Amino acid sequence: MKKFIKSLSLFIASIPLAAAKATAELPAGQDAVFESQLSDFNPVQLRPLNHGLDNLFAGHRSHSSHRSHSSHASHASHYSGSSGRGSYSVPAQDTTSSPSTTSPSEALPAAPSFSSEQPNKEIVSPRLDAPKPPLPSSQLTFEEKRRLQVMRVQIALIGLGLYAGTVDGEFNTDTQEALRSFQRLKRLPSSGLMTTDTLNALGIMAVQ
């Protein structure tokens, strides 16, 4: 197992000197060199972004007090540099419209982020096969949805002791007969069909 280097100075001493060598090629402190170095980099906008996630950590602000502040920003344009009058301040780009100053009342009581604690403290032997997770039911075809619907009804009917066949998704006569029995018990029209009222009575939501 890797060993820790327990002191900062020892750690620094252990750092390979490759970095130091590379610097030797460049004269220090020179503007031109400096500028050309930086031109290779793709700079990033450092301002906080407003992309509709303003409530992301809203819970953390829940007990914060809103500090209303001098309207300096909104008045920034009123100032003149040195002339008789006039404005010499360009508005900061796109920040005045920032919705990021959510007031406490708007802040949602979101759950706080979780801590550094790790889950699965002990992970044990892997499973040999890795079954693929199913598609969400919203992505099923109409036929597949109907089949799933029938299987759920069959499961419910077995649970009620009204059906003793297989759970196969076939809307066969046994299933329909069991549905009719159920409908009679619940005083619903005994159509043998999966009507909304029947599904509600079975505690099954229609597959969407």
Place this chain on the structure above:
Amino acid sequence: MFFPFYARRLPDSHFLAVSRSGDYVFLGEEDLHKLTTAPQELELDRLAELQSKFFLGSPTRQGSLRLLASKLLAKRETILNGPSLHLIVLTLQCAHTCRYCQVSRSLGSLGHSMEPATLAAACEMIFESPSKSITVEFQGGDTLLRFDLIKFAIEKITERNLQEKRHLRFVVSSTLHQLDERMCDFFKQHNVYLSTSIDGPARLHNKNRPTPTRDSYERTINGINMARDLISPDVVSALMTTTRDSLLIPEEIVDEYVHLGFREIFLRPLSVYGFARRNFEHLGYSLSEFSLFYERAFEHILQINREGGDFREVMASVFLNKILSPFDGGFVDLQSPTGAGLAALAYNYDGFVYPSDEARMLAEMGDTSFRLGAIGETLDALLNSEVQQNLIRASTSPRIPGCDQCAYNSYCGPDPISAKNQAGDIFAAVHLTDHCRRNMWLFDFLFMKLHQQEKWFLDLAFQWANPTPEREFCCA
């Protein structure tokens, strides 16, 4: 290896060094020497600090270099995003005969207002700027004398913006003497801010700004009250100009602003344009006189804040923004290259476009050398004009003798237009200009304050430095 940086011995004899990222450090002579000769001999904490402030770096530190490039971009945001401040000088007519005024003409004078067709062309031209935020500021003269032109322009621009969807803001600069309910309704409807002038207590204000009825102060106050009542409490901001008569009463001037319900004051030195130039011996003063005035006013403002008030000084805020914030507050006069033209344009009543308010004032005095072109030409043509290119050449601080070795060159930049006014040449020796001497003094002053590390002052300084609305958090 060390990155470019410049050091400066402050008047209190401490050394300050500022890196290209605008990060600063106070350090002793010994550390300063080690930094450039043997950084590995620096104490680890100092080494870490200097590295994190971009005094030291290495081509192998890719993350840090990309960060540095991003920081430099953030600092240049104001001049890279296209002109966002658009001044429209509607008229030179004015009822005042101010002692320091640059330009204004009497009420009866004809031919000193913008033609509607020209104004319409200016309104279209504004949208050639790629900037996502646009401030349109109406200037005079006294603008409300031509409310008809203001209304025409605001309606035109608002309509075009339905498609453009820029973040739009209007400011009307005025004495507010002519303000009436109809105008207030219109301003409220179009989200217009008002900017006016208050030089201080009534006797000073009226002395500086005479009208035939000798009631300039009272009428401006009436205008402010009406605007606050009918539009919104925050709609008016005010500017002051420091004259010789101001120098002895800094506290009184500040108190006047507090009393009038303003939350900030901009302690502006007189600029020597226009009539002010002729009246200099009556109005003018030296930098050391101004600095005494400023320091007294500043201390007074600090005291107000210490006592729980919320009141800021704008010039200090602009400078502290440069020093303390990663985001540029957008102050046009403190850019390199200059914000004149790149960040701001002035559309003058005479049909020409100038790079700044001062430039159009020089034109009024007969120096039309800063004309970028006529209203109606393309923005591209204006920004590529020889005039604009020369302005850029004269204001790119790392390449300007005097700026190139200056510790403050990450925060500041030459002002070629005031150099022309003062010395007759946009390439005049920078360190001799008023602009430079005043800025050096104020940077020194603020850095000495920062160096004292008083917690309470640091809190205030960061608050003032922040150009963005504060994100929310509770007070620790």
Place this chain on the structure above:
Amino acid sequence: MRKLPVKTHGIPLRGVQRVISLALLANEWESGLQFMVLVDSIGDAGILEQLVDGGLKNIVVCVPYHLDWHSHIMPTVACDTRALELHDVVVLNLEKQELLVVYRNSDMHHAIQLTNRCNSFCLMCSQPPTTHDDQWLIDEALLVAAHINDSPSAIGLSGGEPLLLGPRLREVIDAYATRLPSTRIEILTNGRLLADEVLATHLLTGISDKVSWLVPLYGHADFLHDFVVQSVGAFEQTIGGLLTLQSYGQAIQLRIVLIEPTLRVLPELCRFIGRNLPFVREVALMGCEPIGFALANRDACKTDLADWHAELIEAANALRRANVPYIFMNTPLCALPQSLWAHAHQSISDWKRSFREECSICVVKTNCSGLFSWHNHNWTPTVIKAIDGKACNEEVH
């Protein structure tokens, strides 16, 4: 993670299961999922046997020990069923005869582990990394996503280092974003591999806007950070990764674990964040968990936060001045100066939070994070003491 001893019968393989009741089974049953049905009567168990007989292959019955139930055809788990809740997602470990609850709706915090491997070697790592291939954890995480039956407000994807999954991390993120449409997905990562543009483009282009990134930063200069994570070059990669995340408009929480090497530089580190990373949504200042490598690096990791109040306050000031929000996590209130209490969060998961005897009379206990249950008397974030009402009021007023 909750663990439960079990006795299994007739279950061939380790697998992910959704805990369910017989009454809910019909409504939730899908062919691709595994269901562990809680029953407490022979009669109900019999109905399940009938379902298996009728062709259902994806159900197992879970019975309390006292129920005298045996079946030849019915896969069965016997355990203390009172420890389970409906819609728990569990993993059965057959070798150890253990059941792990990997997801529980009623928990405040949810986390899914994607790998045990890591490219850093942090002094205080609460879960020392391993080196063997554990790709099967990815498959399991995908299955867990499918077995979760609601959309919690937030779920964490953690490791190890999730970026070591490479492009497959996106597969996992997409699975959770699709399955749990109203859930914030928080990825606990050191961000280093995001400095790789090819991987970053693959992972971040068109990613769900529900994703946020929880990234640790332990120093303002490379050698400080690299020392804590014991990996040369990590700082530069993490900074690069943070910039990449920002360029894709991603939400970031920076995390600083409060141990001696970070506390020592905390004010300067927070000033660095304010000047250079002002785009982060938040900085989390986190108490160290006395577990894992922290135990091996006691000198660096065991600190009494009471000794560092000046640094904590200065760091908080620096973040406040830069408008960067911050929170304290895993820090009992008695370990913090009172001026920072408003920023302290009850961050320790329900099942591992504990209190001391002293805490019973504490007036702010209800707002306190408490301690990790594996904090022992030799190692707490500070000397735990009750806050009495008088002291509390004095400081508030």
